[in-house]
Amino acid sequence: MKEFVLRGRGPNTMTLASLQALRDCLAEHPDEPLLITGHGTAFSAGLDIDALIKDDPKRVSDAIEDVAAALFLHPAPTVAAVNGHAIAGGCLLLQACDLRIARADATIKIGMPGVALGINYPPKLMRILRYRIAPQCIDRVLLEAANHAPQQALALGLVDELADDELGLARQRLHSLAAHPREAYAETKRVLREQALEVPPAERAHFEARFSSHWNGAGLSRNRRDKAG
Numbered sequence: 001m002k003e004f005v006l007r008g009r010g011p012n013t014m015t016l017a018s019l020q021a022l023r024d025c026l027a028e029h030p031d032e033p034l035l036i037t038g039h040g041t042a043f044s045a046g047l048d049i050d051a052l053i054k055d056d057p058k059r060v061s062d063a064i065e066d067v068a069a070a071l072f073l074h075p076a077p078t079v080a081a082v083n084g085h086a087i088a089g090g091c092l093l094l095q096a097c098d099l100r101i102a103r104a105d106a107t108i109k110i111g112m113p114g115v116a117l118g119i120n121y122p123p124k125l126m127r128i129l130r131y132r133i134a135p136q137c138i139d140r141v142l143l144e145a146a147n148h149a150p151q152q153a154l155a156l157g158l159v160d161e162l163a164d165d166e167l168g169l170a171r172q173r174l175h176s177l178a179a180h181p182r183e184a185y186a187e188t189k190r191v192l193r194e195q196a197l198e199v200p201p202a203e204r205a206h207f208e209a210r211f212s213s214h215w216n217g218a219g220l221s222r223n224r225r226d227k228a229g
Contacts, residue, residue, distance in 0.1 A: 002032040011042035015051040019063040033178040037081040046088030057215040065122040071096040075186035077177035081170035086110045095132040101170040102150045104162040111147035120214040123199040
């Protein structure tokens, strides 16, 4: 079993380099059960907006869509141990995992605030969210664009379980999933999920045509300041 620790500036914000590190881990260990957690006291607070301004936003968008899809389709079991804030891209990575175990700590925030920041999610990311979040909850999760304490995140279907020792429980759950016959697990997961990520060309073209108005580094930075203020 493999453990991957999300690392980044501040609350483990993600850059092209950190996204590539996770993508490389998935590619190098295609048949390994995988546990993902965050360094220190956060899981991940999403994309590093300052780095996004400096980088090509399209490359960043493509990278997070690619790594989330690869995690979602990873043949072996995947479990997230949510040790702290899991916001935006960080919360999205949770939804790509098979099981999501969060620390029972009311100070932690979990959510998808993209709409409040002016972001439209890439098509494959929307499909992951639709797959993982119940129909009766997904409008509230995405359109309210709020961050939630773990107990509320559990009620909304953003996590599966809460625990005082989230890492210990995540390891137990991963061990249990890994005990299943590997080929049966991988094939069942493939059949369940592969078609869920299919994107019609017209939808992809619509997203690409409107990309610059939603994934603009300066605009994201301004919206972040306005929300904070």
